[in-house]
Amino acid sequence: xxxxxxxxxxxxxxxxxxxxxxxxxxxxxxNGKKIVVDDRQxxxxxxxxxPDGEEMLKKKEVEFAGExxxxxxxxxxxxxxxxxxKAHDKKVYRFENHIPSIYYxxxxxxxxxxxxxxxxxxxxxxxxxxxxxxxxxNIAIPFNRQRTIGLSFAMQSGFxxxxxxxxxALFNDNGTVSVKPIEEEGVKKSYxxxxxxxxxxxxxxxxxxxxxxxxxxxxxxELRSNERSRYKCAAGTITPTKDLNMNGVGVNFEMIMGYxxxxxxxxxxxxxxxxxxxxxxxxxxxxGLGLSF
Numbered sequence: 001x002x003x004x005x006x007x008x009x010x011x012x013x014x015x016x017x018x019x020x021x022x023x024x025x026x027x028x029x030x031n032g033k034k035i036v037v038d039d040r041q042x043x044x045x046x047x048x049x050x051p052d053g054e055e056m057l058k059k060k061e062v063e064f065a066g067e068x069x070x071x072x073x074x075x076x077x078x079x080x081x082x083x084x085x086k087a088h089d090k091k092v093y094r095f096e097n098h099i100p101s102i103y104y105x106x107x108x109x110x111x112x113x114x115x116x117x118x119x120x121x122x123x124x125x126x127x128x129x130x131x132x133x134x135x136x137x138n139i140a141i142p143f144n145r146q147r148t149i150g151l152s153f154a155m156q157s158g159f160x161x162x163x164x165x166x167x168x169a170l171f172n173d174n175g176t177v178s179v180k181p182i183e184e185e186g187v188k189k190s191y192x193x194x195x196x197x198x199x200x201x202x203x204x205x206x207x208x209x210x211x212x213x214x215x216x217x218x219x220x221x222e223l224r225s226n227e228r229s230r231y232k233c234a235a236g237t238i239t240p241t242k243d244l245n246m247n248g249v250g251v252n253f254e255m256i257m258g259y260x261x262x263x264x265x266x267x268x269x270x271x272x273x274x275x276x277x278x279x280x281x282x283x284x285x286x287x288g289l290g291l292s293f
Contacts, residue, residue: 033049036048093146093147093208095206098256099202099256099263100290101291102293103288103289105131105267109122109124110283112283113268113269113283114268114285122282123167124163124164129163130160131158132158135154135155136155138152138153140204149205151203152201152218153199157198159193159194159195160193160284161191161193162191162192162193162284163190164179167181167182168181170192170240170241172241172245176278177243184233186233187233189232190230192227193230194225195224199221200218200219200252201219202219202256204256211259211260212259220251220252220254220267224246224248228241228242246273246274246275247272247274250270252267253266253268264289265286267287268284269284
């Protein structure tokens with residue numbers, strides 16, 4: 001009975017392979033693996049089977065239809081189901097994208113790349129600055145057969161707040177942006193904020209243990225909008241300006257490291273946040289934690 005139970009999956013796999021072979025136009029063997037070329041309905045589909053007759057997992061699929069080449073790339077998203085089944089072949093690891101699906105971090109407005117303290121003359125209160133964001137989807141492309149190194153890409157959106165001390169705010173006077181004292185009394189908080197769309201891409205290194213141990217280094221393109229300077233006082237919320245001379249497009253340095261679904265990230269603006277010709281030079285740096293789904 002035990003032998004019959006063990007032979008059943010092999011019989012099913014063999015039947016499936018036999019059906020494919022009957023329908024196929026061409027079949028040949030390379031290193032014990034059977035490669036089946038199936039030409040039907042103006043499409044050519046190639047399948048690969050292991051020596052025991054099991055169809056091997058597709059990492060990338062290309063179909064040829066007439067004069068047109070159709071390429072399929074597998075992506076993942078917290079809003080889409082994951083159809084990959086690790087039980088299909090326990091010896092094959094999937095190259096995972098570990099750019100966080102959701103993240104929160106502390107944000108610092110410094111005077112240079114990778115700055116960890118406030119820029120001179122900005123009167124920032126960096127202990128309160130923060131950012132929050134999500135990744136709508138991500139793509140992972142392995143570079144080697146072991147799936148330990150590859151390219152990770154994502155599309156993110158979120159918002160950032162940078163705080164100043166309660167005596168100063170950012171003002172725009174005839175196109176020139178600068179930090180000036182606030183005239184009102186009883187100011188509770190002063191800050192600038194903006195929203196962004198961000199497109200990070202990284203070279204990611206992975207060590208396959210019980211879960212993935214990983215390190216990623218790369219850059220991101222950032223599109224910014226809805227910037228404004230605000231402070232809150234007894235009279236209510238005051239908006240000195242909605243024009244901060246902000247660079248609408250920026251480039252960031254990106255780094256992630258972590259284990260399993262938990263990620264520590266570092267991001268620092270390579271290009272200035274504001275236009276240097278008529279604004280103080282400042283770069284946004286964020287350090288935080290994220291989760292990958």
